[in-house]
Amino acid sequence: MLDFSRNHFELFGLPMSYRVDSSLLAERYLAMQQALHPDRYAAAGDQERRLSMQASIRINEAFQTLKDPLERARYMLALLTGEASGKKETTQDMTFLMEQMELREELASVRGQSDPSAAVGKILGRLSDQSGVLIEDLEALLEAPSASDLEAAQELVRKLQFVAKCRAEAENLEAELDELLGPGGRPSSTKAQKTAG
Numbered sequence: 001m002l003d004f005s006r007n008h009f010e011l012f013g014l015p016m017s018y019r020v021d022s023s024l025l026a027e028r029y030l031a032m033q034q035a036l037h038p039d040r041y042a043a044a045g046d047q048e049r050r051l052s053m054q055a056s057i058r059i060n061e062a063f064q065t066l067k068d069p070l071e072r073a074r075y076m077l078a079l080l081t082g083e084a085s086g087k088k089e090t091t092q093d094m095t096f097l098m099e100q101m102e103l104r105e106e107l108a109s110v111r112g113q114s115d116p117s118a119a120v121g122k123i124l125g126r127l128s129d130q131s132g133v134l135i136e137d138l139e140a141l142l143e144a145p146s147a148s149d150l151e152a153a154q155e156l157v158r159k160l161q162f163v164a165k166c167r168a169e170a171e172n173l174e175a176e177l178d179e180l181l182g183p184g185g186r187p188s189s190t191k192a193q194k195t196a197g
Contacts, residue, residue: 002036002055007079008062018076018142020066029063069135070164073157076142081150091158100162103127107170110177117181120174127167134160 002011009016012028034040036059041052065071078084091097103123110119134156141153 002032002051002058004054004058008066008075011059011062012066014066016076016079018072018139020072022067025063025066029059032059069131069138070157070160073138073142073153073160077150077154077157080142080145081154089154089158091155091162093155093159096159096162100166103166104169107166107173110173117174117177120170120177124167124170124174127163127170131160131163131167134163 007016012025012032014020014025014028033056036052036055038049038052038056041049044052065075103126106119107123110116110123113119138153138156138160141149141156145153
């Protein structure tokens, strides 16, 4: 069965590194899920079925954590420092906070723009650039981290949390606009016909 004492990296036979080979991770995840899936233990005893279910849940959690750059950083910092990464802590970088406030204000005013879909796309592009830079910096800091690198990485995680939250809001708004508007940011023909009729 599964050795529940192993950390997420060990479960998948990966080195503990912020840089993760995502295709290898996915490949190992699928192989483990197939081997340990509860359906394979349907005819087994109660204990084996329960262990299979627990193993399947653990593999899912480990995979979700390692495939997400923010969750992977939080997890790795928890392993390296022995402390859970504080989700409620906030960055003290005022310039960064101002940039985030400006992005949120832009997002709030999107509906009033002539092409709201393009405006959201532009914001998503900026957020993607920001998270790309933060992830690159995290990769460098967590390669062979010193105590000061770990502190700096925790600050980057706090910033990445802001970017991820704003990105989720922008993606939700984009989906909402896609539903309301057709391609190119114009009302879809069916909605236009309904309002015209």
